[in-house]
Amino acid sequence: MISTATSNTVLKTGLRRVLGSRLVANLATPHGVDHYLEQFNPTWSLHEVRAAVTAVRHDTADSVTLTLRPNGNWQGFKAGQFVRLSVQIDGVRRTRCYSPANSVHAADGQIELTAKAHAAGFVSKYLHDMVRPGMVVTLSQADGSFALPDQRPGRVLLISGGSGITPVMSMLRTLCDEGHQGRITFLHYSNAARDVIYAAELAQIAARYPNVELLRAYASADQGGELSGRFSREQLLKAVPDYADAQAFLCGPPGMMKAVQEVWAEDGIADRLHLEHFTAAPIVAAAGDAGGEVRFVKSERLATNNGATLLDQAEAAGLRPESGCRMGICKTCTCRKVSGQVRDVRTGALSTGGDEEIQICVSVPVGTVTLDL
Amino acid sequence: MSNYSKLTPEQFQAIGQELDAIRNEVTADLGERDANYIRTLVKRQRQLEVGGRVMMMIPPTWPLGVIALSASKILDNMEIGHNIMHGQYDFMGDKAYSSQTFDWDSADTAKNWKQTHNYEHHTFTNIIGKDHDATGYGILRTSDAQPWEPRFLFNAPLNLLLATFFQHFVAVQNLHLEEVLIYKTKTKAQLKEEFKPVWKKMKKQLVKDYVLFPLLAGPFAPLVFVGNVAANLARNYWAHIVIFNGHFPEEVEQFPESVLENESRGHWYVRQLLGSANFSGGKLMHIMSGNLSFQIEHHLFPDLPAHRYAEISPRVKAICEKYGLPYNTGPFVKQALSTWKRILRLSLPSRTAKVNLAAASAANDAQEPLATAA
Numbered sequence: 251m252i253s254t255a256t257s258n259t260v261l262k263t264g265l266r267r268v269l270g271s272r273l274v275a276n277l278a279t280p281h282g283v284d285h286y287l288e289q290f291n292p293t294w295s296l297h298e299v300r301a302a303v304t305a306v307r308h309d310t311a312d313s314v315t316l317t318l319r320p321n322g323n324w325q326g327f328k329a330g331q332f333v334r335l336s337v338q339i340d341g342v343r344r345t346r347c348y349s350p351a352n353s354v355h356a357a358d359g360q361i362e363l364t365a366k367a368h369a370a371g372f373v374s375k376y377l378h379d380m381v382r383p384g385m386v387v388t389l390s391q392a393d394g395s396f397a398l399p400d401q402r403p404g405r406v407l408l409i410s411g412g413s414g415i416t417p418v419m420s421m422l423r424t425l426c427d428e429g430h431q432g433r434i435t436f437l438h439y440s441n442a443a444r445d446v447i448y449a450a451e452l453a454q455i456a457a458r459y460p461n462v463e464l465l466r467a468y469a470s471a472d473q474g475g476e477l478s479g480r481f482s483r484e485q486l487l488k489a490v491p492d493y494a495d496a497q498a499f500l501c502g503p504p505g506m507m508k509a510v511q512e513v514w515a516e517d518g519i520a521d522r523l524h525l526e527h528f529t530a531a532p533i534v535a536a537a538g539d540a541g542g543e544v545r546f547v548k549s550e551r552l553a554t555n556n557g558a559t560l561l562d563q564a565e566a567a568g569l570r571p572e573s574g575c576r577m578g579i580c581k582t583c584t585c586r587k588v589s590g591q592v593r594d595v596r597t598g599a600l601s602t603g604g605d606e607e608i609q610i611c612v613s614v615p616v617g618t619v620t621l622d623l
Numbered sequence: 624m625s626n627y628s629k630l631t632p633e634q635f636q637a638i639g640q641e642l643d644a645i646r647n648e649v650t651a652d653l654g655e656r657d658a659n660y661i662r663t664l665v666k667r668q669r670q671l672e673v674g675g676r677v678m679m680m681i682p683p684t685w686p687l688g689v690i691a692l693s694a695s696k697i698l699d700n701m702e703i704g705h706n707i708m709h710g711q712y713d714f715m716g717d718k719a720y721s722s723q724t725f726d727w728d729s730a731d732t733a734k735n736w737k738q739t740h741n742y743e744h745h746t747f748t749n750i751i752g753k754d755h756d757a758t759g760y761g762i763l764r765t766s767d768a769q770p771w772e773p774r775f776l777f778n779a780p781l782n783l784l785l786a787t788f789f790q791h792f793v794a795v796q797n798l799h800l801e802e803v804l805i806y807k808t809k810t811k812a813q814l815k816e817e818f819k820p821v822w823k824k825m826k827k828q829l830v831k832d833y834v835l836f837p838l839l840a841g842p843f844a845p846l847v848f849v850g851n852v853a854a855n856l857a858r859n860y861w862a863h864i865v866i867f868n869g870h871f872p873e874e875v876e877q878f879p880e881s882v883l884e885n886e887s888r889g890h891w892y893v894r895q896l897l898g899s900a901n902f903s904g905g906k907l908m909h910i911m912s913g914n915l916s917f918q919i920e921h922h923l924f925p926d927l928p929a930h931r932y933a934e935i936s937p938r939v940k941a942i943c944e945k946y947g948l949p950y951n952t953g954p955f956v957k958q959a960l961s962t963w964k965r966i967l968r969l970s971l972p973s974r975t976a977k978v979n980l981a982a983a984s985a986a987n988d989a990q991e992p993l994a995t996a997a
Binding site (some may be wrong): 273276277279280281285286289338341342343344345402548549550568569570619 | 649653654655656657658659666669673710712714715716717719723724727728742753824825828830831835836839
């Protein structure tokens with residue numbers, strides 16, 4: 251058994267060596283080796299992370315949990331990080347960010363992604379309704395600074411809301427797999443018990459690991475949660491009195507995240523709170539800025555600045571720049587601004603007027619802007 | 624009198640709006656069908672290429688191998704490469720089908736091609752002095768407006784030479800060799816610098832087809848070498864004839880630079896219409912010609928997926944009929960003979976002096992194109 255596995259690995263490394271050689275690259279010019287590998291197996295690639303869907307599960311009515319088997323290019327992830335997942339919907343490639351929810355120690359090397367299908371969620375709805383085992387998706391390598399530090403903290407507080415549960419679920423599972431000795435509090439906010447993804451597993455973990463405390467907060471008290479209502483300082487003090495001693499990891503909807511951040515900031519312990527935004531905050535641009543032109547150099551197009559984000563304006567002009575999260579976290583849309591000033595819609599900060607890389611999904615032009623698109 | 628000057632400003636505007644409407648309709652409908660079309664085609668091309676290269680190494684299947692690789696190279700250059708580099712499939716948001724990243728199995732670099740073809744040829748179609756294609760790639764005399772020179776006595780043999788080494792001539796088209804060799808308006812040093820990236824691509828293509836794949840075949844190296852020469856030749860001749868059929872049949876009109884002054888969208892559309900010619904054929908003919916058998920539709924909508932041209936052609940034809948404009952089409956052979964007739968006719972000085980580029984420009988009359996119809 252072991253020898254078969256070893257010879258398999260040797261074969262795989264050997265094949266990869268040959269396919270990655272200069273000779274093969276020269277034979278495959280100008281299209282590249284991947285172009286031909288695809289013909290034999292859609293997950294084969296020398297560089298790209300592609301994954302086959304091995305299972306599709308619906309834990310709650312509006313969620314979907316995909317189990318993915320990535321190809322050999324996958325370098326693994328840190329608990330809490332996200333990947334960019336690309337699928338083709340109606341002929342168009344769409345990319346969105348999802349955080350793997352599995353333990354980093356999962357023995358089968360598979361990745362588990364959970365998405366909640368929002369009414370307006372184009373990609374999540376597709377994942378929920380259309381994805382079947384056997385389909386192949388494209389992934390990025392894991393990215394993002396929201397992750398368990400390599401030096402695991404002793405006391406851990408995981409706070410999540412709605413589908414923000416996925417990265418902290420990964421943290422919880424990882425810590426449990428490692429036999430973490432410190433106390434872990436898992437505080438999760440949800441409208442109702444039936445909406446909680448991973449509800450059964452969470453209960454199991456809490457029962458099995460005495461150092462794990464599960465606190466479920468539902469909108470109303472009659473739902474049977476340990477807590478009820480929205481996050482507040484009073485609620486936190488009562489439920490997790492030692493929260494200031496913990497390293498806290500937070501992921502949830504904007505309103506909830508803001509409330510939590512405020513408490514940590516007021517206490518002067520903001521450095522102990524680590525967070526991941528996962529839903530787009532409404533983007534409103536001040537109308538006064540709309541003026542001038544947006545110039546797209548590479549594609550030789552020109553648009554009158556209408557005050558929307560550069561990504562929206564580029565798309566309205568018929569361009570298809572790469573993009574992902576559309577909220578400024580995934581950097582997929584990063585592109586070079588040749589000249590002009592932009593405002594960051596998240597912070598209101600103004601950029602310099604010079605040549606620099608910007609994220610066009612969260613930048614609105616202030617006057618005329620020239621992009622290398 | 625040219626068809627261009629028959630129209631009123633209102634008619635130009637109406638034509639522009641009607642063609643824009645077709646364009647918007649197709650753009651709104653882009654999706655899975657188009658993505659599947661190009662993906663399937665790339666798959667077939669890949670199968671033909673891999674199959675062809677393997678069969679070429681085995682003596683009994685050598686002829687099949689040559690046919691398969693020829694077909695692969697033609698598909699790669701015409702329906703796949705040319706069309707992807709036009710951005711026809713950019714809507715897919717997939718790097719493998721993006722005009723920004725795609726490269727083709729040709730000596731020409733994608734960058735140079737997009738400059739001379741997508742930008743210059745498609746923007747300034749058939750404008751003498753602006754569209755390098757319209758003046759015979761700097762090699763031939765293809766317009767009455769080109770002053771005759773003794774070298775054009777060799778127009779016909781030069782055209783054969785151009786066809787034979789088409790991919791390499793196209794690769795250096797952007798370098799404008801004639802400016803160095805004949806008109807001395809460009810220095811050799813400048814040419815050398817511009818040739819560097821071209822040579823890099825050319826070398827890769829030459830090494831692949833004439834060194835590496837023959838060596839892989841061991842004792843049958845000569846077979847593969849000859850087979851690859853044949854496949855490249857087949858692609859060269861085919862691409863040349865298809866492209867010439869699109870712009871050089873005798874009735875196709877050419878224009879002086881003055882038409883560019885205040886050219887409206889409607890004017891631009893009409894210039895594309897009058898400057899292009901289709902040829903008829905079956906589905907296979909359309910695919911193998913990259914749907915340039917619908918050169919008119921292609922020039923009106925260069926960035927719409929080419930497999931859509933057949934669908935919209937009846938509507939384009941109807942617009943032509945409505946405004947009394949010619950819709951130049953005919954059998955493949957008829958169009959090909961017509962282009963050769965033009966090449967031969969232009970090897971001698973033009974008999975009628977009515978077409979003089981300088982005079983036309985001096986007249987500064989945006990409504991007066993160069994009619995090349997004999």
